[in-house]
Amino acid sequence: MLEDKNEQRTSLAELGEFGLIKHLTDQVKLTHKSSIKGVGDDAAVLEFKNKQILVTTDLLIEGVHFDLSYMPLKHLGYKAVMVNLSDVYAMNGKATQITVSLAVSNRFPLEAIEELYAGIHLACKTYNVDLIGGDTSSSTKGLLLSITAIGEANKEDIVYRNGAKPNDLIVVTGDLGAAYLGLQVLEREKQVFQANPNAQPELDNYTYLVERQLKPEARKDIPNLLKELDVKPTSMIDISDGLSSEIIHICSQSEVGCNLFEDKFPLDPQVISTCEEFKLDSTTVALSGGEDYELLFTVDTADYPKIKANPHLTVIGHITEKDEGMNLITRGNQKIELTAQGWNAMLK
Amino acid sequence: MLEDKNEQRTSLAELGEFGLIKHLTDQVKLTHKSSIKGVGDDAAVLEFKNKQILVTTDLLIEGVHFDLSYMPLKHLGYKAVMVNLSDVYAMNGKATQITVSLAVSNRFPLEAIEELYAGIHLACKTYNVDLIGGDTSSSTKGLLLSITAIGEANKEDIVYRNGAKPNDLIVVTGDLGAAYLGLQVLEREKQVFQANPNAQPELDNYTYLVERQLKPEARKDIPNLLKELDVKPTSMIDISDGLSSEIIHICSQSEVGCNLFEDKFPLDPQVISTCEEFKLDSTTVALSGGEDYELLFTVDTADYPKIKANPHLTVIGHITEKDEGMNLITRGNQKIELTAQGWNAMLK
Structure with a gap:
């Protein structure tokens, strides 16, 4: 029945998941x-x-x-x-x-x-x-x-995605990129195993990465921590698709822009060493890796004293006016526009 | 990984869906x-x-x-x-x-x-x-x-499955078996079409059956009707897997038995004529057909006057003590044990 219709077809790939959801639910009241x-x-x-x-x-x-x-x-x-x-x-x-x-x-x-x-x-x-x-x-x-x-x-x-406002601080829990690298390590071991089924997996140097991929923990502790600290975020989202994609969700729904600072990204030492080994850029991995299941949120600057020394929380940037766009500020102080797939490596 | 393990395997088919659910959720607290x-x-x-x-x-x-x-x-x-x-x-x-x-x-x-x-x-x-x-x-x-x-x-x-008690009346909404027959009609037309793609489907005599299969309606009206009638069922379930399977759920969870009367089953005239055409037993179709999405419930005998003349509701039997078993009483007054797959055609 489907195969017989050949009128007008739009590829789902063109729309992407978010586009498809929006398209299909736009008229929902x-x-x-x-x-x-x-x-x-x-x-x-x-x-x-x-x-x-x-x-x-x-x-x-x-x-x-x-x-x-x-x-x-x-x-x-x-x-x-x-x-x-x-x-x-x-x-x-x-x-x-x-x-x-x-x-x-x-x-x-x-x-x-x-x-x-x-x-x-x-x-x-x-x-x-x-x-x-x-x-x-x-x-x-x-x-x-x-x-x-x-x-x-x-x-x-309750904290929605749409409450971020200019000057709010952007905060992330835990660290970034490990789950993605865990997947890379496992994929490599799979290929080794396929080539030689007697090979023993070598995962000793990647225990944290593999655990983050195979047994992630959701941040149940964070809502409690925020209550203890008497901080209510202005917006919040979990990092499933990658930091870049998630901050874009917050900025789009809040109608603001942002600056993320590359040198502030929290990275585990195994992430840094494994990025070197795999010749991957750790910033790209942190921005686009996904599956971290950490929380990303924004807070009013007045709350900064309450969060600044907390070992679970890292301030990685701040919200700006919408017309300033959504950007990564590199270590070399260059401004690069964020994209949902990571970032466009076109300098501005 | 899975394919390597050859210790002890139990086939899922042995358990069946309900067995599997029970098995997997038994320890849930x-x-x-x-x-x-x-x-x-x-x-x-x-x-x-x-x-x-x-x-x-x-x-x-x-x-x-x-x-x-x-x-x-x-x-x-x-x-x-x-x-x-x-x-x-x-x-x-x-x-x-x-x-x-x-x-x-x-x-x-x-x-x-x-x-x-x-x-x-x-x-x-x-x-x-x-x-x-x-x-x-x-x-x-x-x-x-x-x-x-x-x-x-x-x-x-709220009405659960476990409140039926001996002497309660067993009531069904609407009629039974049409969705199953609709499927049989569509399967036949599909085979005709596969043999001869120019054949036109002949569905005029089966409109009700096909509609019941392709566009069933859930009985939103029944909770309202019950309220109007001031009747609270002692147990209730919807008919997705077939009348026989559903009354067994009610009886098992309520720890009671039942007698269903073949001559009381509500059947649409298209069900009767199509059963004749397909050489199917209409009682079997009503008991085992499934996908009717009607409601099956039990009421105290004191509520009988409130429901007896209602065109949406048909009394099809009554609840008994558990040791009397779950039975179909045929037109010939024979007692046949109900099974989840319809009924065992072994006379007692």
């Missing part, structure tokens, strides 16, 4: 009083009496989001939960429940699915989240997981 | 005060202050749940929403929001996805539900949809 925030943030916000509810969902597909040749199923289950909880924390909320839908082809025995669920259960236990439902199905090819996370927050605590 | 009901009913129930929230999710996979050679994408989008809303109504709740996650292979042009979303949007509009989030992804093969529906209800209105 929220009509329920309980729908406070729909499509367009890390999580949707619903209000039922005093608490607001956060709902977020992610789809993980074999061959697209993960490769089972180096991703153990238990880790996959754990990571799939992290990806979702991270979105709840990025709203400054507390994750409380998840649903898990799963489709598997018949190449998976029960024990494999048990492994997957062991990771899911471990994540739920560690993060104090209840598994409350789901769906299972066969698939014609491979494994896929769809997880929805639900969380709660007081209305006044 | 709900720890949040807000998690009132987790895995095991049509929807999970969460409590945040005065309202309880219903959450349900379903996965639809090309080649498993639908065939695009006769399922137009717009209808698929509409039906995918219905499948989920039906679960909310089966809790006696009001559906308020959905999230939609979608993965597509590159054989789908934008226009195809727009068609799909047109169906989703139409369903949202018709049923007054807000689309509040989701995820999109590429897939390595085919199309898949994962939808989560959220609803609300007052705590005292």
Whole structure:
């Protein structure tokens, strides 16, 4: 039926994921009083009496989001939960429940699915989240997981992407780029293994990187930390697609610009040494790597004293007026425009 | 990695879907005060202050749940929403929001996805539900949809599967078996078309059946009707897998038995005539067909006067003590044990 229609076709690749979402949801109107925030943030916000509810969902597909040749199923289950909880924390909320839908082809025995669920259960236990439902199905090819996370927050605590204002400081938690490099290391080992199945993986020098790729932790601690510090960010997002892409989301939705400072990016020593070994630019890796599941947020300059000495938080730039654009300021003090795919290496 | 392990394997087919869910979620413990009901009913129930929230999710996979050679994408989008809303109504709740996650292979042009979303949007509009989030992804093969529906209800209105008690009447909404026969008609036309691509589909005598298969409607009206009639069912479920399978869920969770009366089953005239044409037993079709998306519930006998003349509702049997088993009483007054796959044709 589909194959017969040959009228006007637009390639999905042209639009890209965000373009497609926007295109498909532009005409959506929220009509329920309980729908406070729909499509367009890390999580949707619903209000039922005093608490607001956060709902977020992610789809993980074999061959697209993960490769089972180096991703153990238990880790996959754990990571799939992290990806979702991270979105709840990025709203400054507390994750409380998840649903898990799963489709598997018949190449998976029960024990494999048990492994997957062991990771899911471990994540739920560690993060104090209840598994409350789901769906299972066969698939014609491979494994896929769809997880929805639900969380709660007081209305006044929720942080959206659209509140950043000029002069706000841009803050990132933890460090950047390690998960991406972990993937590069695993890909290399896979190729070595394919060439010589008796080769032993050499991962000793990359333990942090591999752990960041295979067993990321969502920043549950950050909403609590912010409360302790008495800081409410003006905007917040989690870093799943890469710092560059995420700060562009914040700037676009807040209608502001930004300057990020290359020399401020928090990098683990393994990131620096492995970038040298792989001949990769560490700034590019930090900007475009993705899968860090750290939080990126903006705060009023008045809050600077509260955050400045905190070992979890690094100030990496500041918000500007919109017409100044979104830029990386290099160590050599050059201004380079940020793009969602990292940055355009065209000097201005 | 998976393929290397050859220790102990249990086939997923042995367990079946419900067995697998039970197996995987047996050790789940709900720890949040807000998690009132987790895995095991049509929807999970969460409590945040005065309202309880219903959450349900379903996965639809090309080649498993639908065939695009006769399922137009717009209808698929509409039906995918219905499948989920039906679960909310089966809790006696009001559906308020959905999230939609979608993965597509590159054989789908934008226009195809727009068609799909047109169906989703139409369903949202018709049923007054807000689309509040989701995820999109590429897939390595085919199309898949994962939808989560959220609803609300007052705590005292929610109907679970486990409240049926001996002597309760068993009631079904609408009629049974038409969606299954619609599928048979479409499958036949597909084969005719494959043999002779110039053949015109002959669907005039099957309009109701085909509509029930391609564009089912969830019973949003029933929770309202029950309120008007001042009837609170003792248990309720929606008919997605077939009447037999659903009444078994109710009986198992309520620890009761049942007698269903073959001569009471509500059947559309097209169901009866098409069963004759296809040489199918209409009782088997009604029991095992599935995809009717009608509601099946039980009521106290004291409520009989309130429901007896209602054109939407048909009493098809009654609940018994558990040790009497779950049975079909035939027109010939024979007692046949119900099974999830229909019924065992062994006379007792």
